[in-house]
Amino acid sequence: MTTPSPLLEVVDLDVAYRHGDGWARVLHKVSFRIGAGEAFGLVGESGCGKSTAAYQLLGYRRPNSLIEGGKVLFKGCDLLALERHELDRLRGNRISLVPQNPTTALSPGMRVGHQITEVLRTHRAAPNDAAAEARMIELFRLVGLPDPERVGRRYPHQLSGGQQQRVTIAMALACDPDLLVLDEPTTGLDVTTQEQIIALLIELRARIGLSMLYVTHDLGVLAQIADRVGVMYAGHMVEMAPTEMLFRQPRHPYTRGLIASVPQLEAVGRPTERSLKGLLRRDELPTGCPFQPRCAVAEPSCAGNRQRLEPVAPRHDVACQRWRAIGVPDLAMVKGEAPAVVEAAAIPLLSLDGVTLGYGGARGPLARLLAPVALPVVQDLSFRIDRGETFALVGESGSGKSTVARAVSGLIEPLAGAIRFEGEALPRSVGARSSELRRRIQYIFQNPDASLNPRMRVGAILARPLEIFQNLDGAAIRERIARALDEVRLEAGYAARFPDQLSGGERQRVAIARALVADPDLLLCDEILSALDVSVQASILDLLARLRQEHAVAMLFISHDLAVVRALADRVGVLYRGQLMEIGPAAEIFTPPFHPYTHALLMAAPGIQTERRPPATQRLASAPVAGNKGCVFAGRCPWQVGRLCEEVAPPWQLAGRDLRIRCHIPLDELSARAVWRPDREGPRLAEPVEPSFLPSKSRAAPR
């Protein structure tokens, strides 16, 4: 492939933000080019300056920013030198943006169709309102929105997140732009929606031949969509290469760490290279290589020498003086040991039997008198957790998985069914439980920013459970706190700090320590990794695996991330709209046969090794909600077998030793349909049995 002539060229861009009395540099001599028809990816951890760089392509400056040097040349014209009215002619017209969060980016009081026609009329891309209307409908069809006329009349809040993002994509495409800037366009979405949006973008590229700048922190996404990738760290471009080369032969130590940090779905093992250590601290950046403080292969002179991008291979540049010395890595995976199979005990530690959960319809007793409906969120749920076992509950947001944890902890009372702990019924509310029971079940929350009292020092936070459950005195408490901090790999000095003086990962460590000092038998881990950066996730995952061994504690591990679940869980339950779809040992969950929903989740999860898939057949963004008579997944199920699924509740089928799948489709057919394969050596992309994912009413009932 020859280098395409650059459509856009960024040259030595320096940008600073106001910081107290002075200016803090956020971009250091960043340069890159994007050719016509090329998709260029920018990747890095949050705060590395990738979004700042992207917005310069639209000539957008934050109020407190200063451009200290450099050029952004679009077809040879410097965008940074243009006046506002000149920029207005380009923005949304030749260069357009797909924002990170469609919910806040769409004007809340304006119908979405109008927001599109507004762009068309502003840039005179449509001669009159009727033409604009027609183009809007055409665009909505292009991005796969069902029933475009009706969607156009909706307000943003009436659309789902995925539909909103389709609207912003349609808006960006309205005037046939030359360049599309995508700022983390899938970050705020569910995994399956994420996958649909990415499939849409890939397909659009194939059809329209767009140039793109794709900004993300997610390497897996770039593996699928980008031609070339630039890796940024603390405002510096540290490596730039064609996508495949970057993943096969990453040169910069930071890139390697980043790749190693991504939890792998395809293999249980861990990569040979360790994931990233430490954190980006802006106030401690050396004058030379910004990555030097966290770099395992740095030499003393790295801190002083400014690193410049130099070619290591054709079209592959890296900014590291050590690149020759550290050589080319081998990213082969080592198979780790599968988690030990825990023998099923006679009496499980925790068991749920036909549990139905829901929240009241309204807040406040007076309001509830007017609206007394409780909406069931989880229906007829049964599973068990044995001592020392890790049971993972997987599902998208809204599947009710956190509700299960809240019910086990006693925060909400079940509407029906029984929750037993060591065979005895758990009192329904936390107030009715004994202190001993409360000690034995500990809850760790998703977001450590919210779960630690900001006005208490870490020491006091850790002391409360000790005072309440262990009845210890001052000296013993201090000694126990020091030990607890050490267990989660924090220094003893952290006891004197307030939570806001800690990083996100450190805060989650404190939250874990707080749960562990109670010496629990069961830990409820509610999405405890999802609020953290990838590199931090990996280290917390390691910590959890170790602590589970040392404390012999059972876990109810709630997550939407299959890769994480695969690395940690002994057994897995897959939840969809409050109902279990599949349950069984982790090893069997990740091998065929799959429940159609499990399969969809697996296919949707981005992973680095995932090669580019053939553009998925276009799917409807939202499928009709099925009545509650049949299978809850009916209507969204790619393998649906006609009306049977909508009208009759599916049976549980036993597959293998302990795997149960709730589906009408026979097991051997489920196995046959499976495209996803657990091992990377095997054939990874079998031909789909049914090429269309569209639910079809005409399809025959199963044999």
Next chain:
Amino acid sequence: MMAVAQPTMPGESRWERVARFWRRAPNSFRIGAVVLLIHLFVAATGPFWAPYGLSQMGTGIPLAGMSWAHPFGVDQLGRDIFSRVVHGAHIVILLSLSGTFLGLVIGAVVGLISGYVGGWIDEILQRLIEALISIPFLVLALIAIAAAGPQLAGQPILIILVVALVYAPRIARMARAAAVDIATRDFVTVARLRGEGAWSVMRRELLPNASGVLLVEFALRAGYAPVLIGSLGFLGFGMRPPTPEWGLMISENRALLIVSPVTVLGPGLTLASLVVGLNLFTDGLARILGRTVRLADA
């Protein structure tokens, strides 16, 4: 976030820390603090250096205008207005602060209970708070004073109680909102899961996190208290003559407006300067605590 990160630099004395805080504080905070300090100084020491006594008559020609000897003029009875304003400072400030503080304590307790305990208690307290707020505050103050009867009329304690009565429901509403907000945060859930009682949760988890809101709320209300007390005095329902309460003085001297406007403007602008100081201070305080001040609340 609520916590004011004031990281301690090693080897720094308390005074250096205060100085550093002062340098970094917003301008409004600094100006407000200076104005307040002047008022406090006058209130504390005024009676010792005021040129004339509180009710000393015949200090000059009645209704004489501004002069060096009488910067705020002389009233009908020949009393020096400037001296009376100085003598009145501590009355205005003490009444405002103690009334507001009492309202804060009652409001915070009621609000936190209502917001955290919830259920029917919350519902009843909320309705009661709502009903009390629905009576315009000046009207509420006036009927409370009228109801108190002649024995209490003009007594400082009545003024303090009335200020508290007017403010408590408004502060309670704020405190309740803060409590409801904080109560949904996970650290409160963690405390509940430990089995901590309502009282312990309120004291350890809610109050420290609501203290920023309450502090700003106190400053905001305290800033309006002199106006409320002045209004009562102005209408003849506040302190009784010859107390040198500023609102009352404005009312007394309004008859002389045409002859000697300074007798009204003197106490009036002094009152305004106190309120400006308090408002600036509140604004700065809120900025330091990272919140926006909501000023309008009738």
Next chain:
Amino acid sequence: MSILRLVIGRVLLSLLTLLLVSIIIFAIIEVLPGDVASRILGRDATPETLAALRERLHLNDPAIQRYLSWFGGMLQGDFGNALTSARPITEILAPRIFNTVLLSAVAFGIYLPLALIPALIQATHRERPVDHGLSVVTLILLSMPDFLLATVLMILFVIMIPVLPAISLVVETSTVSQYARALVLPATTLAIVMAVYAVRMLRDNLIEVLESEYIRMAELKGLPRRKVLLRHALPNALVPTLNVTALNLGYLIGGVVIVEKVFGFPGFGSLLVDSLQLRDVPLIEATVLIAAAVYIAANLLADLGAILLNPRLRAG
């Protein structure tokens, strides 16, 4: 939740609040401390006059019975007779309420531009000298007690530039121009006080909207600045404005008490003060309850307006 249910719930809640207010008012005035009759008569009381007054006010009946007959009468529009003049309260109230409504209407007319224009200027020139200057002015005005502001205006326009009357006395036979001259100063005072509150809130609201992502998106769509401001920013800043206006209505009801007194304007507010000074219990109760009812109604209207203006609720 359907919008109708929301509206009905909100209305019911307002009625409940009004009921509670009536109980509180009745409790404060008639029940709490000691004997109403001796409070009304004060030092001049003799056992005979006290007994007569008690009889007239039905004070010998139990409190609950008195409350019910009082509140029941109110519901039928019968406020009873004033103590001092012995005239029906409705008759006394009618012209006073007319005057105050007129005053409030004029005040609102002045208030709207006084609030909107500075807020728009400040939000679009934020952190510039104009913004800071206006902030200082609003802060100083905010800190001025309304009776002082009224007095200052009086000094300016009655004493220094004598164009307006010192006493805004009007009677039913006053001409339109007499009314107009009488209304200027009190209405301006009220408008300034209300606008000062509103300007600060509006400025902050507008700035918040201007910093939102959808405004950035609108700019990055290539919309010119004027369109961004008028089509995307203003409509979204208007809902909170409604709230400020309701708060201001609440202020207005208290504000007229002071302002009418300062200017000697014969409205509802000065009637309230007079009735308190005369200790005319039935008149006090009627005026206070009406004041509270207006406040509750204003808040209700603002809430309903917010519900109707919010596309989230309107269509949901």
